[in-house]
Amino acid sequence: MMSNDWQLDPYLKERIHLTESALDLYLPGTETLPASLHEAMRYSVFAGGKRIRPVLMMAACEAVGGTPKQVLPAACAIEMIHSYSLIHDDLPAMDDDDFRRGKPSNHKAYGEAKAILAGDGLLTEAFILLSSPRVFTDLDGEKRREVINLLARNAGSRGMVGGQVVDMESEGKEVDLPTLEYIHTHKTGALILAAIEIGAIIGGADAEQRRALCRYGEAAGLAFQVADDILDIVADQDELGKDVGSDQERKKATYPALLGLDGARERARELRKLAFSSLDVFGESARPLREIASYIVDRSF
Amino acid sequence: MMSNDWQLDPYLKERIHLTESALDLYLPGTETLPASLHEAMRYSVFAGGKRIRPVLMMAACEAVGGTPKQVLPAACAIEMIHSYSLIHDDLPAMDDDDFRRGKPSNHKAYGEAKAILAGDGLLTEAFILLSSPRVFTDLDGEKRREVINLLARNAGSRGMVGGQVVDMESEGKEVDLPTLEYIHTHKTGALILAAIEIGAIIGGADAEQRRALCRYGEAAGLAFQVADDILDIVADQDELGKDVGSDQERKKATYPALLGLDGARERARELRKLAFSSLDVFGESARPLREIASYIVDRSF
Numbered sequence: 376m377m378s379n380d381w382q383l384d385p386y387l388k389e390r391i392h393l394t395e396s397a398l399d400l401y402l403p404g405t406e407t408l409p410a411s412l413h414e415a416m417r418y419s420v421f422a423g424g425k426r427i428r429p430v431l432m433m434a435a436c437e438a439v440g441g442t443p444k445q446v447l448p449a450a451c452a453i454e455m456i457h458s459y460s461l462i463h464d465d466l467p468a469m470d471d472d473d474f475r476r477g478k479p480s481n482h483k484a485y486g487e488a489k490a491i492l493a494g495d496g497l498l499t500e501a502f503i504l505l506s507s508p509r510v511f512t513d514l515d516g517e518k519r520r521e522v523i524n525l526l527a528r529n530a531g532s533r534g535m536v537g538g539q540v541v542d543m544e545s546e547g548k549e550v551d552l553p554t555l556e557y558i559h560t561h562k563t564g565a566l567i568l569a570a571i572e573i574g575a576i577i578g579g580a581d582a583e584q585r586r587a588l589c590r591y592g593e594a595a596g597l598a599f600q601v602a603d604d605i606l607d608i609v610a611d612q613d614e615l616g617k618d619v620g621s622d623q624e625r626k627k628a629t630y631p632a633l634l635g636l637d638g639a640r641e642r643a644r645e646l647r648k649l650a651f652s653s654l655d656v657f658g659e660s661a662r663p664l665r666e667i668a669s670y671i672v673d674r675s676f
Numbered sequence: 677m678m679s680n681d682w683q684l685d686p687y688l689k690e691r692i693h694l695t696e697s698a699l700d701l702y703l704p705g706t707e708t709l710p711a712s713l714h715e716a717m718r719y720s721v722f723a724g725g726k727r728i729r730p731v732l733m734m735a736a737c738e739a740v741g742g743t744p745k746q747v748l749p750a751a752c753a754i755e756m757i758h759s760y761s762l763i764h765d766d767l768p769a770m771d772d773d774d775f776r777r778g779k780p781s782n783h784k785a786y787g788e789a790k791a792i793l794a795g796d797g798l799l800t801e802a803f804i805l806l807s808s809p810r811v812f813t814d815l816d817g818e819k820r821r822e823v824i825n826l827l828a829r830n831a832g833s834r835g836m837v838g839g840q841v842v843d844m845e846s847e848g849k850e851v852d853l854p855t856l857e858y859i860h861t862h863k864t865g866a867l868i869l870a871a872i873e874i875g876a877i878i879g880g881a882d883a884e885q886r887r888a889l890c891r892y893g894e895a896a897g898l899a900f901q902v903a904d905d906i907l908d909i910v911a912d913q914d915e916l917g918k919d920v921g922s923d924q925e926r927k928k929a930t931y932p933a934l935l936g937l938d939g940a941r942e943r944a945r946e947l948r949k950l951a952f953s954s955l956d957v958f959g960e961s962a963r964p965l966r967e968i969a970s971y972i973v974d975r976s977f
Contacts, residue, residue, distance in 0.1 A: 403833060407834065409841045411845065412838060416833065459796075466792065486769075487769035489844075495799065499828055503828040506822075507825060508825070519821065531801055532713050533709075536793050536796050537710050540790065
């Protein structure tokens with residue numbers, strides 16, 4: 376049971392701290408050869424970020440009665456995969472971004488070759504961690520297999536990587552709403568959904584709870600992207616740490632471009648509503664999930 | 677028991693065919709979205725190659741009494757990882773090779789961005805496959821976990837990717853023998869060793885058999901690289917499908933550069949001898965492994 380004075384901010388802080396401490400523990404240190412590679416890998420993992428996927432995984436696990444610590448290895452693995460995707464996205468051949476979260480992007484700091492390999496290393500490290508004999512010692516082997524498969528599928532060519540490809544191929548073209556939703560349900564949505572579904576599995580969700588959390592995850596994932604698109608237009612550079620309006624400049628397909636700013640905000644509100652109603656089967660244990668959905672959408676208003 | 681008229685060539689052909697049929701089955705087809713991504717992934721996987729890692733995995737499994745089909749999903753997964761590593765190695769920021777096995781390299785055929793993502797997709801696909809509920813249905817869950825962990829560790833920053841980083845950092849520098857052996861035991865050796873150890877695990881090797889096969893794998897892996905270095909100097913372009921002497925041109929550290937051509941051949945012979953003696957605990961069941969070690973070394977004479 377959560378008390379009335381429950382607040383999102385300390386909740387997030389505690390889980391972000393938990394995630395970052397575990398990442399520091401799990402990632403090879405710079406004393407491990409090759410030092411420069413592990414330095415480059417750590418540079419991007421510890422460059423900040425909202426840790427929204429780990430937090431959502433923990434919140435989903437808590438919604439079904441589990442604890443944040445139960446999912447820690449998977450929370451770190453998903454964050455490693457998210458970090459690798461940002462490194463590769465920023466490469467000159469891809470989005471060619473010199474800055475990420477206000478700091479030089481990985482290839483600006485370490486060179487293009489090292490950045491490619493740091494990304495490869497982080498992606499692989501996620502699966503080293505998930506299959507390590509030192510983690511998930513209390514988790515049923517079949518559940519571990521399912522967690523690995525779910526994360527890999529959502530990160531791969533029919534998930535995140537696929538979304539990135541369609542996004543890239545759509546650049547400079549007129550894109551319709553179904554294509555835009557394909558891009559985002561894959562490029563961003565797939566990992567967010569994986570985070571929530573993995574939290575559900577590890578927390579011991581029954582079939583109904585798992586379906587409800589997946590509906591939440593789909594809505595929250597899309598809401599996250601709509602909000603990001605809106606923020607790209609309206610936010611200060613300081614707040615976002617990348618060039619404001621950079622999506623517009625590259626003629627990337629965005630929700631505000633397709634629906635207008637008001638239409639995009641309306642869509643974000645609808646998605647928040649959908650996320651909320653998906654959680655009707657849960658009581659107070661899903662309060663963090665509800666508050667996070669609001670937080671995701673509200674930052675774009 | 678293997679008969680006296682046993683021959684390596686049909687043995688290899690059969691196992692290569694088995695591997696390629698399974699790869700075709702396991703890899704998403706070009707009817708799966710995004711089509712262009714799956715086309716690029718398949719382009720490199722089916723660009724030819726000796727399938728030495730799958731063949732070694734099968735031979736190790738057979739040495740301890742298993743069958744080639746038992747390891748098929750893992751054989752395909754390791755080949756996907758090998759293919760991804762070649763795609764990323766060929767990129768302009770890395771080795772900048774326009775050709776691979778006589779065909780345009782992936783980024784020449786599909787562009788740099790798609791090639792990066794095709795590599796990412798293949799690496800991830802390996803773990804989708806290994807954790808799929810449709811494969812390894814007879815394999816103990818703990819063994820599956822061990823297979824995933826072994827492949828990931830040998831492919832990652834302390835394995836293949838690490839070797840690639842040190843290789844890259846050594847370009848144009850004087851490199852001593854220990855550094856050269858570090859590069860090769862990691863860049864090439866790690867996946868070869870993983871292939872053999874995974875074959876041993878799935879085939880049901882006992883501790884002594886597994887140690888023996890690992891010794892074989894270390895020797896064979898290094899022999900493979902020494903032979904490759906020699907071939908880079910002496911082979912026709914036709915035979916190798918890449919620019920002859922291209923390692924020399926880029927001042928890459930090689931065994932012939934460090935030991936001379938005769939010294940490198942002597943090293944290859946020593947490694948073959950070591951590979952052979954590692955297999956003393958096995959009888960006829962290890963004949964394919966012995967013949968493969970000879971084949972690896974002999975092609976450089």
